[in-house]
Amino acid sequence: MDETPTPFARECAARGWDHPAAFLRAFESTAVLVGEEVAVTDRQFRRWRQAGPPRPRPRAWRVLHAMFGVSPLDLGFPGPEPSATVEASPSTMEEVNVDRRAFVADSLGAAASLAVGSSDAVGTAHILELSEGLRSLYTLDDAYGGGDVRSLAVRHLRRVRRVINTGSYPDTIGRQLQLLAGETAEQCAWLYYDADDQDTARRYWGEALTTATMLRDAGLEILVLASLSMQASYEGRPRDGYDLARAAHQRAVSLGSPVLLSLIASREARALTLMRDQSSARKRLADSMRMVDRGDRGRPAPEWAAFHGHAELDYAQGLLYTEAGHHTAAVPFLRAALAHQDRTYGRNRALYRLTLARGLVQAGEVDESAAEAVGSLEHLEEVESGRVTRRLAEVRDLLASADAASARQAGEELTEYAQQKGDG
Structure with missing residues (x-):
């Protein structure tokens, strides 16, 4: 087995940060110095020291850059830089880890630049730009969940409404703008639903339904x-x-x-x-x-x-058996749902894997459940979804009630991850 230290591990050792406690103290003090509200855990530090480390989140990336004086790319972390302009499409989302906010800034840039005044005529080009912004929100949601994307969707809805209320356009364009506002309100509702803010989701769905009724x-x-x-x-x-x-x-x-x-x-x-x-x-x-x-x-x-498609229906079949208490019968369908789920749907993959872990522990397969639960943390690195967080807590509680070493270890890792996620 290759014991050669990674570039990150070598640089930590050179600075006296090869022990977790020393590194965490240095990281915390640097974060305070540069004004970044972010923390790391022993587990993250250990993963960063291994070959093929996960890409740090943007705030942690900036702290690492300040600590070492070089880009984390030079320390062996995968790119791109959080500040880099990244061109991505739905077909490549599974291949490139993209900073959510950097990507959406690129995707919504054209729509955000619209500043339609009362004397400006709104035409098809504006509709296309605003529609492209909405499609970008769909892509971001599929990959990352509603937590971070919802505020961007609300801003996009405000842009559409501003165009409606300050622009000059014929009735045909006006109907398209109103429909776009309704579709964007619906997307806002979905994102708040996924973030588990149900009251706000209901309000936006009400707005979308009003628009649908008005436009028939x-x-x-x-x-x-x-x-x-x-x-x-x-x-x-x-x-x-x-x-x-x-x-x-x-x-x-x-x-x-x-x-x-x-x-x-x-x-x-x-x-x-x-x-x-x-x-x-x-x-x-x-x-x-x-x-x-x-x-x-x-x-x-x-x-x-x-x-x-079939992944969604496999998942639905698994939930049907789960609700009936037939947990062993549910597992093959939940496993198939995860296997069939397209990798562009990062949030769904995280949810499906945690649901599989839940089904396994309910079926008495504790060791396998623990492995799936810990493995799901890989999917969660870039996902911000209240529904996924709730499922994570369910799995953690079920593992805590199981009398097995693997369950206790997995429960500790899930707890540590949840605490770090809340702090970060």
Whole structure:
């Protein structure tokens, strides 16, 4: 086994920081000096000393740069620099770790630069720029979750509203702007939902539904109703969730998109599962699976439904068995959901892996659960999602109740990570 010290380990030793306590003290004092509110743990220091270390977060990156006087790239950490301009697309998000805020600054730059005054005419170019900003928010959410992205979405919504209220445009452009405002409000709602701020999410969904009603736009109305169904089930209101999904289904039939109907059917199945109507839930989930397999025969699904597919349905099947108490039966579906999930969906991969860890410990596979739980920390490095944080706490509590050395060790690592995440 190669024992050659890494560049980072060599530089730490040269400065007398080769012991965790010494390094953490130096890091803390440097962070205070440069005004960065960030802390590291023994575990992070150990991982940084190993070959192929994870990329530090931007605040930690800046502290390391100040400590050593050289870029962390020269210490063996992967790039890019947090301040670097990074061009990324959904197809490459899994290959490049991108600072969330640097990436969104690039993605939304054109839309942010709009300063439409009362004498400025708004045209198709403005619509395209603002729409591109919204698509960038979708990409960021898929990769990183709603925690950091939500404030950016709110700012984008303000831009759209400013254009609406200060610009000059014909009615055709005005309708497109209003629809864009509704779609952006819906995205704000989703991001706050993912961050587990349900009251704020409900307010933005209400705004989006008002816009959909005003414009009589079926697509936006279906999206909001399906989203409200999901939220209702998440909050323990499955009857509301079912009724909202049925309302979305009634409006979606005429659109002729099998994938959209499959997504809505899966929301119905989730609500029925929580209502303890397992027979109806299984039937509706089977309908959902058949419809997604016919996705190429009807109209294409809307862009926002691109995430829906076999991974999502495997996950739904696993949750159905979990709610019924059949934890051993749930595990293969949860494992398949993780295996099938596209790597561009970083937040979903983190959630799926933690849910698999939960299912394993509930099925009595404690050692494997502990391994999956610790392994999930790799996915969490760049994810900010309240739903994922809640699932992490569930897994930690379940492991704490298991009488096994692997469970205790994993529980300690999860606790340490959660504390560091809260402090950072």
